[in-house]
Amino acid sequence: GIADCPAMTSLVRPGENGALAADASPAGVAEALRPLMASVQLRQSMGQKSRELCSSLYDRQQIFDQWERLFYELTSHKGRTVMDGFTHEPFASMARLSSAARREWLYRNFGDPMPYSYEWWKERATWLWRSLRGKRDQLKN
Known part of the structure; x- marks a missing residue:
């Protein structure tokens, strides 16, 4: 070696x-x-x-005993892992989804446009325009 x-x-x-x-x-x-x-x-x-x-x-017996101890330890955590926090999420079992994607799916309002898309920016600009116009009208009165 x-x-x-x-x-x-x-x-x-x-x-x-x-x-x-x-x-x-x-x-x-x-x-x-x-x-x-x-x-x-x-x-x-x-x-x-x-x-x-x-x-x-x-x-062999020593190796098998080590594997058995590992499996017992792993099963003792069943139901208390990070992924178990996503039980109400249908995509929890899909390993290809990142945790960021899961968080977005959990907390995003799907009635709103996708953040930072054209529609999202248009909605934000419209809101800003209306709020500025409202302030202008308040100042006139």
């Missing part, structure tokens, strides 16, 4: 069950493999220790 790879450093114990190259260069890898290439006995003993380590860390 390469020494700057966290996954490798968690599995390989240099000199005990494998070798770690200082870097990913051909020279670095060659230097790390040199003792292993020179000794059949070293390769076999390191291979055996690696099998023992991996069989203890990645035992």
